[in-house]
Amino acid sequence: MKKKRDYTVDNEQLARFAKALGHPARITIMEFLANQDSCFFGDIHDELPIAKATVSQHLKELKDAGLIQGEIEPPKVRYCVNMKNWNLAKNLFYDFFASECIHGEIHCE
Amino acid sequence: MKKKRDYTVDNEQLARFAKALGHPARITIMEFLANQDSCFFGDIHDELPIAKATVSQHLKELKDAGLIQGEIEPPKVRYCVNMKNWNLAKNLFYDFFASECIHGEIHCE
DNA sequence: ATTATTGTTCGTAACTTTGCGAACAATATA
DNA sequence: TATATTGTTCGCAAAGTTACGAACAATAAT
Numbered sequence: 001m002k003k004k005r006d007y008t009v010d011n012e013q014l015a016r017f018a019k020a021l022g023h024p025a026r027i028t029i030m031e032f033l034a035n036q037d038s039c040f041f042g043d044i045h046d047e048l049p050i051a052k053a054t055v056s057q058h059l060k061e062l063k064d065a066g067l068i069q070g071e072i073e074p075p076k077v078r079y080c081v082n083m084k085n086w087n088l089a090k091n092l093f094y095d096f097f098a099s100e101c102i103h104g105e106i107h108c109e
Numbered sequence: 110m111k112k113k114r115d116y117t118v119d120n121e122q123l124a125r126f127a128k129a130l131g132h133p134a135r136i137t138i139m140e141f142l143a144n145q146d147s148c149f150f151g152d153i154h155d156e157l158p159i160a161k162a163t164v165s166q167h168l169k170e171l172k173d174a175g176l177i178q179g180e181i182e183p184p185k186v187r188y189c190v191n192m193k194n195w196n197l198a199k200n201l202f203y204d205f206f207a208s209e210c211i212h213g214e215i216h217c218e
Numbered sequence: 219a220t221t222a223t224t225g226t227t228c229g230t231a232a233c234t235t236t237g238c239g240a241a242c243a244a245t246a247t248a
Numbered sequence: 249t250a251t252a253t254t255g256t257t258c259g260c261a262a263a264g265t266t267a268c269g270a271a272c273a274a275t276a277a278t
Contacts, residue, residue: 006158007133011140015133022128023266024116031120031205041225049115054267056226061265074275075224090206096140097199132236150255163237165256170235184245184254 014096017089020065025050025058033068033081041070041077123205126198129174134159134167142177142190150179150186 007015021027025048032047033039045055059079062068066085070077116124130136134157141156142148154164168188171177175194179186 005156007137011136012133015131015136018127018136019131022124022131024121024124025266027120027124027127027205028116042223045225050266051268052225053227053269057266060226072225072274075222077225093202093206096136097202134236151253154255159236160238161255162239162257166236169256181244181255186255 010092013088014092016065017067017092020062020067023058025055026062029058029062030067030081033079039079040073041079044079119201122197123201125174126176126201129171129176132167134164135171138167138171139176139190142188148188149182150188153188 021030028047029044032044036043041052041055041059044059045052048055059068059070063070066082067089068079069082070079072078130139137156138153141153145152150161150164150168153168154161157164159167168177168179172179175191176198177188178191179188181187
């Protein structure tokens, strides 16, 4: 029997972030939140071609992945980027893609 | 009825890449391919704690997403990073995360 | 106390993902 | 021709994803 390595913690985390971003609605949400001050549920919903129940579901996934957080401001809910985890994701992705720079063309100096 | 925007082509593409990377096995594969010259199926399989049928499946997904390509060198199969699409992915991710630099701490100059 | 606004949760349906072992195909070796 | 090596495909099971409308809860306004 050969010995098989387990996945590293970093790779598990990176995969978790990637998975959370693996839907155009969730990409659109993150992009929107990154460039807005007002980030109420309704504003997000207006950006997306899907029902509010589905939007709520996508927001929950982003929240579970740690990429956003929401706080209730009755009668609305304000969503924001979780900067700590967003930066963690950013760094993991940067390092991931940087490892390819040995072949590199773009973004490698 | 409100008018809802469709997803942009870029966001769809970015989501497709993110989804393809949304599993630790596939992250591990890409990382491995990025840093090796020999990239036979068997070498990849040895890195992963899963059955070869499952490895084959993950490779197929990465291939379908355009991130890798494989060529038969009987009796082996050599897998490699598809640099064109890898760089496209890299750029899409970089731009995606760069949009957050208005709040930024790290990697923003 | 109604009624309206806002967003979540429930229930359901269709589809996709992940994983495995077994069977298979294709070449190389004895 | 038999046998070994390499990797894919098949068939299946269990679990997760995506989507919706309807029902619900919580606050605010009439």
